[in-house]
Amino acid sequence: MEGWILYKQRQSEISTDKYEMNRFLEVAEKRGLSLKILCPEQFDLLVNRDDNKSIIVDNQYTQLPQFLLPRQGASTPYFSLAVIRHLERLGVNTFNSSRSIETVKDKLYTQQILAAHNFPVPRTMLARYPLNIQLIKDTIGFPIVVKTISGSQGSGVFLCETPDNLEDLMRLIDTAKPLANFIIQEFIKSSKGRDLRVFVVGGRVIACMERTSRDGSFKANFSRGGEVRAFPVSKEIEQLVTECAGVLNLDITGIDLLFDGESFKVCEVNSSPGFKGIESCCDVSIPDTIFDFIQIRLGLYS
Ligand SMILES: Nc1ncnc2c1ncn2[C@@H]1O[C@H](COP(=O)(O)OP(=O)(O)O)[C@@H](O)[C@H]1O
Ligand SMILES: [Mg+2]
Numbered sequence: 001m002e003g004w005i006l007y008k009q010r011q012s013e014i015s016t017d018k019y020e021m022n023r024f025l026e027v028a029e030k031r032g033l034s035l036k037i038l039c040p041e042q043f044d045l046l047v048n049r050d051d052n053k054s055i056i057v058d059n060q061y062t063q064l065p066q067f068l069l070p071r072q073g074a075s076t077p078y079f080s081l082a083v084i085r086h087l088e089r090l091g092v093n094t095f096n097s098s099r100s101i102e103t104v105k106d107k108l109y110t111q112q113i114l115a116a117h118n119f120p121v122p123r124t125m126l127a128r129y130p131l132n133i134q135l136i137k138d139t140i141g142f143p144i145v146v147k148t149i150s151g152s153q154g155s156g157v158f159l160c161e162t163p164d165n166l167e168d169l170m171r172l173i174d175t176a177k178p179l180a181n182f183i184i185q186e187f188i189k190s191s192k193g194r195d196l197r198v199f200v201v202g203g204r205v206i207a208c209m210e211r212t213s214r215d216g217s218f219k220a221n222f223s224r225g226g227e228v229r230a231f232p233v234s235k236e237i238e239q240l241v242t243e244c245a246g247v248l249n250l251d252i253t254g255i256d257l258l259f260d261g262e263s264f265k266v267c268e269v270n271s272s273p274g275f276k277g278i279e280s281c282c283d284v285s286i287p288d289t290i291f292d293f294i295q296i297r298l299g300l301y302s
Contacts, residue, residue, distance in 0.1 A: 002034040003067040011037040019276040027287035040080045067294050068094040073103050073272035074152045080127045100249040101271045105150050108183050110269050117247050123186040133163045143187040172235040191258035195220045198255045200245045202293040207282035208233045222277030230282045
């Protein structure tokens with residue numbers, strides 16, 4: 001089996017601290033799978049009507065792989081999406097598809113789709129300028145969470161306890177990036193500083209962990225130093241996340257769930273989730289699970 005990973009860096013540039021990339025390479029080698037990591041800048045996209053079986057990589061016509069694993073997640077730029085679409089057009093199986101990556105890159109669009117399918121989601125609105133604070137008070141209520149449309153690792157997520165906090169943040173946004181798009185979301189209090197990350201591959205829950213912030217922040221991201229521990233997968237969690245992955249057409253996904261009393265709300269859906277945290281607390285090899293799934297999808301299971 002031969003596959004490519006599309007990543008922000010070329011293979012020769014990948015340092016030992018890039019946990020996921022190193023894990024994929026290590027597991028691929030162990031399994032006798034030929035795996036290459038390529039970055040978008042290595043591709044030239046020649047569009048024509050021929051049924052080509054090759055693509056230009058590093059200025060050379062190169063045979064297509066059997067599968068592509070895009071791994072740029074929320075920061076997938078236009079050029080990468082074009083590369084993924086091009087490979088899809090040439091018949092390469094991509095996990096995930098360009099369409100699902102593009103959908104979940106947009107946190108508002110994701111919430112719109114989930115809400116339309118009756119999933120429990122926090123009340124969310126798109127910021128409109130000038131901001132109508134009274135409307136936000138009436139419809140969402142303070143405290144609120146402000147998020148960039150696209151983002152990861154908690155970097156574009158802020159808590160505003162009061163309308164004054166929101167106005168301060170607005171002034172900052174107005175200076176740094178006027179008219180920037182962002183979303184305003186109900187703060188789920190019972191999830192302050194803790195949430196669940198559930199890893200789903202091929203419609204099955206592979207692992208589930210609870211994340212707890214250690215520095216008093218309301219954000220529980222592992223990359224921000226959140227503490228992780230394995231968490232039992234109830235029927236409710238299983239149903240919620242597998243349905244969610246299905247509706248968004250994601251073969252591989254990490255879904256963030258907020259604790260809402262005894263129940264859950266879907267916080268965010270990731271198309272190329274990191275897995276250092278989850279492998280550290282759950283007995284699972286994520287690359288093996290992904291390669292097993294791809295083998296089945298490609299009809300190559302021995
Ligand atoms: N509406 C919310 N209520 C409570 N906590 C939230 C809410 N939204 C996000 N968080 C916290 O902030 C973290 C980061 O938010 P998230 O939307 O997942 O952004 P990112 O893509 O940066 O991970 C979440 O893991 C959760 O701990
Ligand atoms: Mg998240």
